[in-house]
Amino acid sequence: MSVARSSARLPALVTRRRTLSSVTGTVLVRLSAPVVLIAVWQLAADARGSMWFPPPSAIVAQIYHLWFSAGFPRILTPAVAADVVPSFARMLGGWAIAAGVGVCVGMVIGRSRVVAQLTEPVIHFLRSVPGPALLPIFLIVLGTGTPMRVSLIAFASVWPILLNTIDGVRAVDRTQLETARIFGLPWRAGVFRIMLPAAMPKILAGLSVALTVALTLMVVSELTVATDGVGYQIQRASQLFLMSSVWAGVVLIAIIGLILNSLFALAERRALRWYRGMQRHAD
Numbered sequence: 001m002s003v004a005r006s007s008a009r010l011p012a013l014v015t016r017r018r019t020l021s022s023v024t025g026t027v028l029v030r031l032s033a034p035v036v037l038i039a040v041w042q043l044a045a046d047a048r049g050s051m052w053f054p055p056p057s058a059i060v061a062q063i064y065h066l067w068f069s070a071g072f073p074r075i076l077t078p079a080v081a082a083d084v085v086p087s088f089a090r091m092l093g094g095w096a097i098a099a100g101v102g103v104c105v106g107m108v109i110g111r112s113r114v115v116a117q118l119t120e121p122v123i124h125f126l127r128s129v130p131g132p133a134l135l136p137i138f139l140i141v142l143g144t145g146t147p148m149r150v151s152l153i154a155f156a157s158v159w160p161i162l163l164n165t166i167d168g169v170r171a172v173d174r175t176q177l178e179t180a181r182i183f184g185l186p187w188r189a190g191v192f193r194i195m196l197p198a199a200m201p202k203i204l205a206g207l208s209v210a211l212t213v214a215l216t217l218m219v220v221s222e223l224t225v226a227t228d229g230v231g232y233q234i235q236r237a238s239q240l241f242l243m244s245s246v247w248a249g250v251v252l253i254a255i256i257g258l259i260l261n262s263l264f265a266l267a268e269r270r271a272l273r274w275y276r277g278m279q280r281h282a283d
Helices: 002-048 056-067 078-111 113-127 131-142 146-170 174-182 187-222 230-239 243-271 273-282
Strands: none
Touching (some): 056 078, 056 243, 078 187, 174 187, 187 243
16 A cells, blocks of 8 residues: 555655755856846956946945945944835835825726727827926925925836726727626626626736836936935935946835835735636637
């Protein structure tokens, strides 16, 4: 009996080992390019010795000094609460506002031809205006505080969400909506059980793009007339010619942006598990 059980488990063990080997190989391939790039950067920076392009080792040391040198058990320095946290609170706040407005308005426009004809010319005009170009106007209207920065981030981030929601809602099978109406389902059921799930792949794609836009506008909004934030620290360090601090801020933003996008991709993968299952079944 034990021999039979061992024989039955053998294919599963082989499959697991193959899967582990495949995952390890994929990770190594993906890490090879960044490792080579960092190594080349280090060698080139050491050879040139320019203050404008410090080596990665100096940048990492500055990141540690600025934000992670508080010691055990705190680890994080007060600069994290003073600059990093406000920056990303503004970014996530603007992105959340853009998500709410973009999804709600996009669903209305996507289902109403009359509303679409009235609003789409204005939408295409406004989305063509770069967010950074509107910074002086937002400064005049809303001042220099957090509301201005959150509003600018929300304005620039809303368009990919809005347009993707419109496309996703328009692609919903009308037969499903008509069937729901014939069976007397309330409009809320049609929205939350049919329309929203069917449009979810497009909506999540728009949210992913908007997250990158929000990160960009967060930095741009803090480069002018700011008193805190990562962008302000980068600007201040550049004025003092502290290039290691400038690069430390840039690298920190890139790392946090990578983490946010990775977390969002994981959430998207879980949210759309049913959708990918349907695609595999259809294939």
